[in-house]
Amino acid sequence: MYRYDEFDHAFVSSRVEQFRDQVERRLNGELAEDAFKPLRLMNGVYLQLHAYMLRVAIPYGTLSSRQMRMLAHIARKYDRGYGHFTTRQNIQYNWPRLSDTPDILHELASVEMHALQTSGNCIRNVTADHFAGAAADEVADPRPYAEILRQWSSVHPEFSFLPRKFKIAVAGAERDRAAIQVHDIGLHLKKDENGRIGFAVYVGGGQGRTPMIAKKIRDFLPEEDLLSYTTAIMRVYNLHGRRDNKYKARIKILVHETGAEELSRQVEVEFAALKDTELKLPEGDIQAISTYFAPPALENRAEGWESLARWKKTDEDFARWVQQNVQPHKHPDYGMVTISLKPIGGIPGDATDAQMEAVADIAEEYAFDEIRVSHEQNLILPHVALADLEPIYRGLVAAGLATANAGLITDIIACPGLDYCALANARSIPVAQEISTRFGSAERQAEIGELKIKISGCINACGHHHVGHIGLLGVEKKGAELYQITLGGSGDENTSIGEIIGRGFEPEKVTDAVETIVDTYLGLRRDREETFLEAYRRVGPQPFKDALYGSAQEAA
């Protein structure tokens, strides 16, 4: 993984001192809250319902054990003993004191981490496929490009006061596990007919109150043009994105109102002028950054096949966990392990300091010191020998981290909702907990198969409900919480935005409604192989509407 050099250290420590000065000026009243706000936001500090919140960047979700231990230390020393992993591969602390934040950032800098640009109207943490460097279907590792973008976008003077926030995601495999089509810029690595590496470029995707699927504006952008082309997009957006209305300020609205063709033309004009400038990436630099992400030396461990089969036979729970949470690695003797942060009835994405340390220990001992955070709010060990799965599982069981539900109905994405968030209209966490508990039985989950439930507590859609197979959106109606259900969303290479199925449900009825939807699916699927999403795409919303609202009744 990437390691800071002297330049990076100098940058991050200067930045911490700069922020320390800003916090001091805020605390002594020299800096007003409205002028302080964009500065603190660019350093990851939010003001939430009950307290400040600090969002720490985990660039493209990649962590070492040392870094994970630091996250645990911060949870223990400055917070209430836990942290919340987010859909943008970051971690949030919900209870830090403002006056402590410079010290927290200082401690983070000691393990090559920061909270830079995890908020504010700037280029945010660049995200990538959590199986990068390990997946069998990978064209190229997306992380070197994400790292180059991370560096280039750090305190970019031209693009620090954009109309609105800006999110870039990079996928490197055929399967899109980074949801690139719902990002402001989505980059999909590919090779051209001559074997050169480049990107298909998507622009203007996003969720929020106006969900839109990104438009492809470039079939193939050679890798050396990454920064010049991105600069061209950013400049067109900075100059022409709407600033009159916060809710229409994302680039998706500019793309929509300008038209993808015209916007693409403007970007190409700007790009033509930038293409052969100092922004062009030398091959040597791409190589040098890529070297940091070289996969670990994976010895053949063929003995794992036999022992795995034996362990599975003697322990049904272990077998279920392997079945659900371990996926094939590009090396046949290895697997990619998903550590679920979705215990049955628990809070999606939360981990305690002790759990973080347990994962750090396991990764150090068995998994080449590499941990990932997935946008589905789980942790990943990307390189694990099959021969080591059993001891890893034992360690995870001891830490309460062995829930065998990756990709299943209880692997729910949820935003913090009204329990923490100043923007929320409704709670998300209790709804997730109740659904998780209702469907908690392992047999029942296995019977249902792959099903992604995503819950947002307000229209800003941090819980990605638009791309949930079943999406729940909390709204406020006449002072009470109500949950609107969408069906058929998906955030992969076949991205779709879920359709609203009808009038919303009260908190005490929403789990029943989800159960009705699931039972309807089980009743109409062709066979066990047909997933919920496939079935929905085949039959459409009607059978679900009928089941929820009665066939005679017109759903409002």
Add this chain to the structure above:
Amino acid sequence: MTKIWKETGFVGDDPWIIETEETKAGSNEKAILGLDAFLAKVGEGDETGLGVVIAPADDVTKLAPHLDRLALVAVAFPAFNDGRAFSHASLLRARLGFGGEVRAVGDVLIDQIPLMLRCGVDSFAVSNATALKRLSEGRLPGIAVHYQPTAKAATDAKSYSWRRVS
């Protein structure tokens, strides 16, 4: 009150004044015109040493044929969070090659000045009290290492191609 600051310090005798319906340049002052007024003026005569202000929604590239007539281009930050002028300044310097004075006007705050400098702004009309105080004390909160080339020339960092130091 508004003072003009440059990296060399405060400027005592700045002649520029932004012309509006109400405010006109006096005999010892020089007018900064709006873009339309400027374009009209260059069409009428061959006066040089002019000043123009680029509002956020203006197209700065319209100045391209007239750069030799300009001594000063003001770029406007009507609010500190309206970042369009960062692109205007960048385009003026890096694309159009304008070598005259580029002045930030409007909501010019201390924490934004280092960013403006890097985009090629070289003079600042400052009225914010904290900014005036910090500038007079020589305390600019900038960072000396940069991850991107920008309009203002900086030293190559002897590292990856995109890195610079100042």
